[in-house]
Amino acid sequence: MTENGKPKFAMYWAASCGGCEISTLNIGDKILDVDANFDIVFWPVAADFKYDDVRAYPDGYIDLCLFNGAIRNSENEEIARLLRRKSKILVAFGSCASLGGIPALANFTTSASIFNTVFLDNVSTDNPGGTLPEPISQVPEGEIHIPEFFNSVKSLEQVVEIDYTIPGCPPEAHQISAVVDAVIAVFQNIATLPPKGSILGASKVAVCEECKLEKKEKLIQRFYRPYEISPQPGICLLEQGLVCMGPATRGGCGALCPKVGMGCRGCYGPLNGVEDQGARFLSAMASVTDVGTAKDGEHTAEQNIKAVMDSVADPAGTFYRFSLSHSLLNRARQTNGAGKGKMNEPHQH
């Protein structure tokens, strides 16, 4: 532990892929500013500090802690609580920490079902004893403790109080730079902190506002999966029948995905005041279709609408790709854990 008077910086990964750290390193030269202005006291991907080092710090020792990754197991939760205690400013960094992210899609199934797929019922698995990870197990050398695997994935905010959120999967490097600059200005006493709970490094309007593709308010007859059609350049993807979550997603990324012909995945999360991103997007999807008119008669209208809605693949997984932990329903209903970890299939009639 060095005492050089510089603000202390920490970054941690819980249930994450490491993309957030890569994006942080992608800020380029700015990383030198981070080093010049901060003293790194904990950052598993970049510096060799142990949990015990963090435990030894006094409470509130870390000035800025960027926490990425969802809360998947008891280790994630323990470190989240530890870092909360040790940090003055705790930031939920990236989609997983702020909304549950991709790991939270596991909330469509159960831990038992996941274990079944990973450790038992799988063509590439050789586990004759049917051994499953247990939080406590006895071996000849003594007792082994490993983290408990939770049934539901949680966001950071659902475990500890957070100060700010920087959304994105991953947060865009230029947005991280801007936040780093802003925080440095605060520590140099030339700026003040934004109100607690603010969402930093993102815009207040939808991705569509940043998207250059032309929107004509054209209504569609069916939806396509990305491999089924080649989108025409320059035209709104949703109006071509591709699932693009732009209307229900916070901007700030510069509409990177639609720019290259891939529908918005929804990673920056819901807009201000929206409780449930998936439900809002469901609404938008229903609004761009124009099958089933009053002239068709009740039965035909129902049939036609059902046909077009059935062309949406995996609606729940698509609409809640990043936000399942922060959705109203939060997870799928618990089943008995049988099956191969796949979620409940939509009913077919």
Place this chain on the structure above:
Amino acid sequence: MDNTFEPVIIGFLCNWCSYRAADLAGTARLHYAPNMRPIRVMCSGRVEPDMVLKALRFGADGVLIAGCHPGECHYIEGNLKTLRRYTLLKRMLSQFGIEEERVQLVWASASEGNLLAEAVSRMTESLRALGPLRWNDMLISGNGHGAKDVVKKIVAEMATQEAGT
């Protein structure tokens, strides 16, 4: 299954047809299940998917959306928008493990009090057979994350009860 289980149904009824159908059912003194809590909306197209999810999350066992028949909407096509949303919502809810009996859409014009009453009774019986949904309890018991909110709520309730006595 406990036979005394009374399902809670949140009913979103459109102002122009179905709310009047419910009114008619009442003035005609029809007997039907008292399990629906009606909420009047100007159009069934006003019912956002969030509203349905919120009802299910916070204690409803089922949600009934009722509107004018297609072609008879006061706002021309509001009910068709409802039908589009509802069709997609139902598919999505099945992935959450929510049975399709729990969220129903019925068309009932202002003169069809009997039809609405029957729909409510039928839905009540099918929900009784399915049993309670108890979404929030499920989140807590399955180490979900409703726990914190619910504990807060219970503590607040206890505090108000103590203040009352």
